[in-house]
Amino acid sequence: MASTLKTLFVDKSLCKGCGICVAFCPKSVLNISNEKVNIIDETLCIGCGMCEKLCPDYAIYLNEKEGK
Amino acid sequence: MTHEIIEKYFRKDMMPHIFCPGCGHGVLMKDIACAIDKLDVDKDKICLVSGIGCSSRATGYMDFNTIHTTHGRAIAVATGIKMANPELMVIVITGDGDAAAIGGNHFIHAARRNIDLTVFVFNNNIYGMTGGQFSPTTPTDDYGTTAPYGNIDQDFDIADLAKYSGATFVARGSVYHVDKTIRLMERAMLHKGFSVVDCMSNCPTYYGRKNHKGKAPDMIRWQKDNAVDSKKAETMTDEELTGKIIIGETHHDNREEYTAKYQKIKDRFVGGIK
Numbered sequence: 001m002a003s004t005l006k007t008l009f010v011d012k013s014l015c016k017g018c019g020i021c022v023a024f025c026p027k028s029v030l031n032i033s034n035e036k037v038n039i040i041d042e043t044l045c046i047g048c049g050m051c052e053k054l055c056p057d058y059a060i061y062l063n064e065k066e067g068k
Numbered sequence: 069m070t071h072e073i074i075e076k077y078f079r080k081d082m083m084p085h086i087f088c089p090g091c092g093h094g095v096l097m098k099d100i101a102c103a104i105d106k107l108d109v110d111k112d113k114i115c116l117v118s119g120i121g122c123s124s125r126a127t128g129y130m131d132f133n134t135i136h137t138t139h140g141r142a143i144a145v146a147t148g149i150k151m152a153n154p155e156l157m158v159i160v161i162t163g164d165g166d167a168a169a170i171g172g173n174h175f176i177h178a179a180r181r182n183i184d185l186t187v188f189v190f191n192n193n194i195y196g197m198t199g200g201q202f203s204p205t206t207p208t209d210d211y212g213t214t215a216p217y218g219n220i221d222q223d224f225d226i227a228d229l230a231k232y233s234g235a236t237f238v239a240r241g242s243v244y245h246v247d248k249t250i251r252l253m254e255r256a257m258l259h260k261g262f263s264v265v266d267c268m269s270n271c272p273t274y275y276g277r278k279n280h281k282g283k284a285p286d287m288i289r290w291q292k293d294n295a296v297d298s299k300k301a302e303t304m305t306d307e308e309l310t311g312k313i314i315i316g317e318t319h320h321d322n323r324e325e326y327t328a329k330y331q332k333i334k335d336r337f338v339g340g341i342k
Binding site: 009013014016017018019020022023024049052053054055056057058061062063 | 069070071074078083084085087088089090091092093094095098243244246247272283284285288289
């Protein structure tokens with residue numbers, strides 16, 4: 001099952017630490033540390049894409065390739 | 069998907085953008101690019117015009133033919149572009165103050181003419197760039213730096229203003245409702261005539277802070293909790309709709325478009341007056 005999931009990427013140079021992705025992530029995959037988004041447990045990610053859709057700074061995204 | 073859209077339609081060297089942390093304008097700007105991507109139109113046939121304000125910074129980041137004009141005059145400039153080059157898809161990105169206050173006159177008259185422009189109003193209920201003054205869409209009794217005891221003005225509903233001024237496609241989207249907003253933007257761009265999408269944004273820096281609306285995630289969650297679809301809203305009473313935002317298409321008709329009418333006049337004079 002895990003092979004169908006997309007991999008989560010973070011571009012910390014774009015992140016402003018607003019916390020929208022953390023608030024809307026349904027699985028507690030993310031947190032904010034040092035005012036930047038941080039992936040705490042990628043294995044929990046279900047690839048719903050809420051973080052990618054609601055990130056105003058385009059700092060977090062899922063890749064299109066099959067991963068993991 | 070976002071990553072490809074940014075690579076394809078944004079000026080990467082201008083990133084990160086100037087918007088405050090948590091500002092919904094970034095999401096709406098990406099929604100416009102996603103909608104354009106679905107349409108599959110040549111980038112060189114699209115012209116983005118903006119006025120002044122936080123929202124109007126968008127044209128600096130988006131890689132199309134772009135013009136950043138003077139305050140409130142985005143629709144006036146866009147009208148000129150459309151009349152000179154009717155084959156271009158002209159899109160106006162404007163804010164609530166830029167569209168409804170400083171450029172209010174241009175807005176209502178472009179709607180009256182039904183010229184084929186697509187106007188995306190990034191509506192954050194406040195003047196963000198200049199320091200949090202109340203705007204025409206700041207709700208009555210809400211606070212701004214120039215309304216320290218509460219706003220006594222009646223606020224404008226941009227969608228209603230557009231509808232009753234003569235716009236032929238009117239809809240409202242929001243930052244939270246990404247997919248729906250992209251669909252509405254796509255339909256607005258395809259529509260032949262004056263189309264307006266009132267995009268509910270959030271200003272955590274001024275509107276949120278002045279009105280104790282919480283941080284950016286709280287403001288976006290408020291949109292999620294208080295949005296009502298326009299079809300469902302038709303069955304609800306005014307009391308039930310108090311404090312709610314109506315999302316979706318709110319008006320659509322097929323009145324004749326302005327540049328087409330103008331072309332008919334021009335055609336009459338081809339080969340001499342008949």
